[in-house]
Amino acid sequence: MSIPHQLIGSLELFQGLTESELTLLGHHLKVEEKVHGAALFSEGDLARSCFCLVDGEVSVYLEKDTGEAKIATLKPGASIGHMALIDRKRRSATCRVSSPKAVIAELAHDTFDQLFSAQTSLAFKVMDNLVMDLVGHLRENNARLVTANQERNQAKINRKLGNVRAEMKEQRIDTGKIEIDALEADSVEVCMPTLDQRMRERRDK
Amino acid sequence: MSHPLLQFFSQVPLFAPLSADELTELLRAIQPTQIHAGELLFQEGDAGDAAYVVQSGELEVFLERRDSHIHLVDLGPNTVLGEIALLDGQPRTAHVRAKSEVSLFRIDRTEFDFLRRNLHPAAYKLIRQIATTVCERVRNSNELIHQVVNERDDIIRGKQPVSAQETTVEVSQVKGKSMLRKWAFWRSK
Numbered sequence: 001m002s003i004p005h006q007l008i009g010s011l012e013l014f015q016g017l018t019e020s021e022l023t024l025l026g027h028h029l030k031v032e033e034k035v036h037g038a039a040l041f042s043e044g045d046l047a048r049s050c051f052c053l054v055d056g057e058v059s060v061y062l063e064k065d066t067g068e069a070k071i072a073t074l075k076p077g078a079s080i081g082h083m084a085l086i087d088r089k090r091r092s093a094t095c096r097v098s099s100p101k102a103v104i105a106e107l108a109h110d111t112f113d114q115l116f117s118a119q120t121s122l123a124f125k126v127m128d129n130l131v132m133d134l135v136g137h138l139r140e141n142n143a144r145l146v147t148a149n150q151e152r153n154q155a156k157i158n159r160k161l162g163n164v165r166a167e168m169k170e171q172r173i174d175t176g177k178i179e180i181d182a183l184e185a186d187s188v189e190v191c192m193p194t195l196d197q198r199m200r201e202r203r204d205k
Numbered sequence: 206m207s208h209p210l211l212q213f214f215s216q217v218p219l220f221a222p223l224s225a226d227e228l229t230e231l232l233r234a235i236q237p238t239q240i241h242a243g244e245l246l247f248q249e250g251d252a253g254d255a256a257y258v259v260q261s262g263e264l265e266v267f268l269e270r271r272d273s274h275i276h277l278v279d280l281g282p283n284t285v286l287g288e289i290a291l292l293d294g295q296p297r298t299a300h301v302r303a304k305s306e307v308s309l310f311r312i313d314r315t316e317f318d319f320l321r322r323n324l325h326p327a328a329y330k331l332i333r334q335i336a337t338t339v340c341e342r343v344r345n346s347n348e349l350i351h352q353v354v355n356e357r358d359d360i361i362r363g364k365q366p367v368s369a370q371e372t373t374v375e376v377s378q379v380k381g382k383s384m385l386r387k388w389a390f391w392r393s394k
Contacts, residue, residue: 145349
């Protein structure tokens with residue numbers, strides 16, 4: 001099916017494209033209507049393309065010990081699995097249509113690769129949108145990691161404190177004045193260099 | 206590949222896909238610079254106005270929190286730093302200090318932006334390389350968040366965390382006052 005250029009240009013990944021770039025893109029996008037429950041991809045699949053939600057709703061699910069858990073719901077305009085345009089790894093989650101119907105545009109990795117190799121302004125602009133989205137995602141993750149670390153440290157402290165208090169009580173020591181503060185080194189304030197080191201270690205193996 | 210800078214940059218993985226002509230185009234944004242042992246390259250909070258490629262010497266990335274020095278990582282020749290700031294210009298998230306005499310190449314964000322705005326292939330090949338590292342970082346941090354959140358939940362539920370390093374506690378009594386003497390990772394106030 002085909003959709004108006006204006007609608008393609010309103011998708012997050014395709015912001016800032018000119019009319020002629022949208023026309024070129026239109027030739028390479030596969031647009032389909034999918035019904036409720038249809039999977040875009042499943043966790044573990046090899047990532048071959050990126051999806052954009054034109055209309056409807058898509059939900060993201062993760063496989064957990066307790067079964068499948070919904071971790072996010074996406075609104076029209078959103079890009080789904082767009083890291084596939086950069087590298088081709090396995091999908092880290094499952095995505096399915098969660099509204100009665102949804103319209104989805106698909107851009108294949110190979111197609112994007114060709115457009116990039118041909119040095120089209122279209123591919124460069126899409127790359128720009130893509131990388132800025134990823135950088136924002138990374139900075140958000142860093143902030144989330146700091147919070148998660150602080151919460152974990154606080155939980156550890158509370159538990160330790162509970163143990164110490166119990167032990168002290170047994171030994172009849174006054175427990176009135178203990179206050180403990182997480183050393184901030186452990187909150188991984190800036191995790192990126194640590195992550196980089198991990199990556200290097202992994203690569204060197 | 207006659208220019209010595211071209212020869213150097215072709216060995217740096219981030220620049221590997223660029224042709225000699227594209228590297229030459231990029232050179233307009235690149236300036237060699239040197240700092241002495243002990244000097245700061247930049248501080249946390251400084252404007253992210255450039256990326257750097259280390260040619261020789263060693264640098265330390267670290268944080269200062271209250272009175273403690275937190276070592277993050279050491280960087281040696283051929284490594285790149287601040288490449289994400291090259292894309293979004295956000296402030297520096299750590300301090301970087303030279304551990305020895307260091308020679309670097311500074312990639313200026315304003316000059317790079319000029320190439321980027323003009324949709325220059327050299328800029329976009331570099332952006333694509335940076336995007337690959339950003340992807341890896343996003344995946345790694347997703348994994349790490351997942352792990353930390355699980356640890357937190359296990360602790361709250363009273364289960365022992367699987368991978369958390371256990372802290373050691375010694376309780377002693379000094380002149381009737383309680384005191385925590387050894388508390389790895391935690392400190393008493």
